[in-house]
Amino acid sequence: MADIKNMDTEIEKTRQTIEEMRSKLEQSGVVLEKLAKAETIGQIDFDIENARIEDVVRQQKVMEGNIADLIIGLEDATNVFGAEFESMKSYTGMEKLIGLFSRDRMQRMRSERVRHMSLASNLQELLAKSDRIVGILKGQKAALEARYTASETSLKTVIERRQATMVKLEATQKRIEEINPLLLDLENQIAASTNQKTRAKLEGDRSKLATEYNQLQAQEQEQLAESQTLERYTSMFQTFVDSLNNQLAAQQTLINKLTIDTEQRVVLYKALEDSLKTAAQQDVAHKINTLGNKVDTAAEETMAGIGAAAQKHIGDLLEMHEKNMLSTKDIQRRKKLADEQFARRFEDVMRKHNSANYVTP
Amino acid sequence: MKPDVTPVGRYFGAMDRALAGLDTFLREDDSPLYKHDLIGAIIEEYLARLRGSFESWRNRVAFAERFSISQAESGFPAYQNVLELENDRRDAKKRLVAMPDSATIRAEMVDFILKKKQFPGALQRAMAERIYLETIEARRHFSPLCLARTVRVSVNPKTKRPYYIVHWGYFDGVANLPLVYVLSLEDSSKDMITTLVGADGKLTRGIEIPLPVEGLLNPALAHKFDDFCDKNSSYSLTLSTIATNLDHDFDHLHPKQLRRFVLGPFYHADITRHGETVDQILGRVHRTENQWLLTWTLQEIYSINEKPGKWGLWGGEPARDEFHINTDDLECARQGVSAFQRHALVPHEAYQAIYAAGEQDKIFSGYQTHIISGNEVLRSV
Numbered sequence: 001m002a003d004i005k006n007m008d009t010e011i012e013k014t015r016q017t018i019e020e021m022r023s024k025l026e027q028s029g030v031v032l033e034k035l036a037k038a039e040t041i042g043q044i045d046f047d048i049e050n051a052r053i054e055d056v057v058r059q060q061k062v063m064e065g066n067i068a069d070l071i072i073g074l075e076d077a078t079n080v081f082g083a084e085f086e087s088m089k090s091y092t093g094m095e096k097l098i099g100l101f102s103r104d105r106m107q108r109m110r111s112e113r114v115r116h117m118s119l120a121s122n123l124q125e126l127l128a129k130s131d132r133i134v135g136i137l138k139g140q141k142a143a144l145e146a147r148y149t150a151s152e153t154s155l156k157t158v159i160e161r162r163q164a165t166m167v168k169l170e171a172t173q174k175r176i177e178e179i180n181p182l183l184l185d186l187e188n189q190i191a192a193s194t195n196q197k198t199r200a201k202l203e204g205d206r207s208k209l210a211t212e213y214n215q216l217q218a219q220e221q222e223q224l225a226e227s228q229t230l231e232r233y234t235s236m237f238q239t240f241v242d243s244l245n246n247q248l249a250a251q252q253t254l255i256n257k258l259t260i261d262t263e264q265r266v267v268l269y270k271a272l273e274d275s276l277k278t279a280a281q282q283d284v285a286h287k288i289n290t291l292g293n294k295v296d297t298a299a300e301e302t303m304a305g306i307g308a309a310a311q312k313h314i315g316d317l318l319e320m321h322e323k324n325m326l327s328t329k330d331i332q333r334r335k336k337l338a339d340e341q342f343a344r345r346f347e348d349v350m351r352k353h354n355s356a357n358y359v360t361p
Numbered sequence: 362m363k364p365d366v367t368p369v370g371r372y373f374g375a376m377d378r379a380l381a382g383l384d385t386f387l388r389e390d391d392s393p394l395y396k397h398d399l400i401g402a403i404i405e406e407y408l409a410r411l412r413g414s415f416e417s418w419r420n421r422v423a424f425a426e427r428f429s430i431s432q433a434e435s436g437f438p439a440y441q442n443v444l445e446l447e448n449d450r451r452d453a454k455k456r457l458v459a460m461p462d463s464a465t466i467r468a469e470m471v472d473f474i475l476k477k478k479q480f481p482g483a484l485q486r487a488m489a490e491r492i493y494l495e496t497i498e499a500r501r502h503f504s505p506l507c508l509a510r511t512v513r514v515s516v517n518p519k520t521k522r523p524y525y526i527v528h529w530g531y532f533d534g535v536a537n538l539p540l541v542y543v544l545s546l547e548d549s550s551k552d553m554i555t556t557l558v559g560a561d562g563k564l565t566r567g568i569e570i571p572l573p574v575e576g577l578l579n580p581a582l583a584h585k586f587d588d589f590c591d592k593n594s595s596y597s598l599t600l601s602t603i604a605t606n607l608d609h610d611f612d613h614l615h616p617k618q619l620r621r622f623v624l625g626p627f628y629h630a631d632i633t634r635h636g637e638t639v640d641q642i643l644g645r646v647h648r649t650e651n652q653w654l655l656t657w658t659l660q661e662i663y664s665i666n667e668k669p670g671k672w673g674l675w676g677g678e679p680a681r682d683e684f685h686i687n688t689d690d691l692e693c694a695r696q697g698v699s700a701f702q703r704h705a706l707v708p709h710e711a712y713q714a715i716y717a718a719g720e721q722d723k724i725f726s727g728y729q730t731h732i733i734s735g736n737e738v739l740r741s742v
Contacts, residue, residue, distance in 0.1 A: 115592065115606065117592070118591055118592045120505060120506070120534075120591060123444060123534075124444050124448065124505075127441065127444050127445060127448060128448045128451075131445070131448060262441075263429070263441060266441045266444065266534075267440070267441070267534075270534035270535055271534075271535045274535045274595050274597050275535075275597070277597075277598075278595070278597040
């Protein structure tokens with residue numbers, strides 16, 4: 001019981017990490033946008049920025065791991081329910097001792113104990129926790145989506161700019177190729193000419209052409225550098241946008257898993273609690289009223305029936321959305337899909353959890 | 362306002378009409394069942410709560426991603442929604458502080474429409490959430506457990522014990538049905554007898570009890586009684602179990618009569634999947650607003666005898682009640698009750714459709730049928 005309540009600090013911690021991450025993400029995003037729009041392309045802070053983006057991407061992974069941890073932690077915490085159910089089903093040491101003398105008395109003691117258990121507040125707590133985590137995840141998802149759209153536009157701008165630069169570069173290179181033979185031709189003419197006047201004119205032409213040639217070559221260098229820088233920007237952006245895209249998918253996986261888990265838990269646990277309580281006491285009460293049967297058999301039968309009945313119940317829910325409805329006969333299937341996706345994406349986290357129970361929420 | 366023709370709108374519309382119909386039925390002077398005005402008044406209170414819950418849910422659907430309704434056996438929203446409503450109610454204030462106020466949202470909407478020339482869906486959802494949270498605190502809801510209230514106090518002249526009528530509400534999470542319990546009981550605690558019972562065996566003159574009192578009237582037991590209600594009110598427990606448990610848990614309380622009002626199942630052509638026949642017939646009803654059918658069950662158990670308590674040198678036994686289970690009627694025995702009544706409320710048009718299909722005997726066998734037409738309940742059809 002205490003476990004679920006203790007998760008608050010964990011959730012709060014994760015929320016803070018996420019908030020920090022978000023501000024970092026915003027920073028990188030804004031810098032990238034600036035880069036995309038900047039008039040001149042500077043080389044200075046490129047490496048720093050690149051390092052920062054890499055850092056963001058790396059930390060994102062850590063953060064996702066944290067959230068996955070949190071979700072698995074919630075799962076662990078809900079094992080409380082399992083323990084409660086177990087204790088509802090079985091007898092305590094004292095009851096067994098009494099059972100040596102009187103089976104009836106043992107049964108009565110258990111049913112009395114079971115009757116005074118209640119999971120309602122725990123369920124409420126579970127729902128509140130899961131809602132909070134989903135809230136955090138959704139907030140993060142919205143932020144990511146906004147950033148993703150902005151960054152994608154920036155990426156497009158950069159790619160367009162690079163294309164424009166390439167066109168210019170090609171034009172420059174073409175002109176250089178044109179000038180090269182012209183220059184050779186002029187030199188030949190100069191060498192062949194004997195007339196001072198013609199020579200002077202040709203010299204003038206050559207120097208003009210040579211200047212243009214040099215200018216073009218400088219331009220080519222510049223444009224080449226620009227295109228290369230833009231290329232690096234593009235790949236940097238690409239990493240960023242890819243990472244955003246990845247995170248979006250991860251968030252969706254987490255949200256799906258959590259919502260379906262919670263939905264199923266509420267229904268299943270409630271049904272199980274009810275059935276256990278009913279099975280334990282209905283018959284005792286009936287017995288008092290001299291209508292009942294042996295408690296044992298009835299309780300066991302009910303236990304066997306619980307599984308099927310509860311599952312059927314889950315299947316009967318109807319989902320309502322803003323304007324339309326959807327029958328969800330297949331919550332089992334949806335749950336399986338969500339679980340599989342979760343396992344695939346957060347394999348490492350799962351493995352850590354399975355190898356050592358290092359989370360103590 | 363234009364009627365909402367989306368399935369969601371139809372569901373809420375039908376539910377509203379059904380609850381309003383039940384309300385009309387309860388208010389009728391010659392209501393055959395509720396001549397006892399007390400039960401009518403008690404149930405009306407819970408109906409108001411249910412309506413409050415439905416109004417909040419309606420607002421919630423406008424922004425929430427999911428909202429589930431139990432399709433079979435109930436037709437009411439799933440238990441998770443009841444719990445969520447309760448959670449939202451708890452932290453509504455905190456969430457409202459974190460949200461922009463309605464004027465800001467409106468301004469943003471105008472900006473959005475003018476700038477992007479699109480429908481501001483996200484902002485509309487934010488607005489819906491804001492309205493939902495603003496109203497959720499003011500409204501009364503049908504919570505998972507509506508705490509007990511004492512509505513009548515008198516004295517049983519034969520036993521000279523104070524006699525209370527207490528009621529509480531419970532939303533059952535397994536069957537997804539709202540339940541209302543009404544309990545009449547006697548209190549043999551010494552303190553209460555000395556305060557409430559005069560020498561003439563009547564309620565002490567001049568004592569002011571501001572009814573209704575929250576919780577059980579006996580303050581020493583009120584807390585424990587609420588706890589009992591929380592743990593012993595599920596639908597799967599029979600009335601005999603609940604009454605016997607109550608008798609055993611409280612040595613000085615003697616349940617004399619326990620009634621359980623089970624509202625539902627609710628049938629709607631679009632939503633519920635109960636029996637093929639009912640769904641098909643309701644589907645044939647021409648006007649969509651009449652495609653529903655609301656049923657309820659009233660169960661009752663009473664004590665026929667009280668075994669007097671024995672107190673001796675080696676301990677003793679407190680007084681215990683014996684409850685009557687009508688074993689002549691198999692269904693009563695199965696439900697563990699002294700008596701039960703099943704009722705169905707159906708719109709006139711739907712009844713005609715059922716009658717035309719010749720299924721009225723099959724569908725309504727065992728039910729007292731009430732037909733509602735406009736704001737009137739028709740009888741003796």
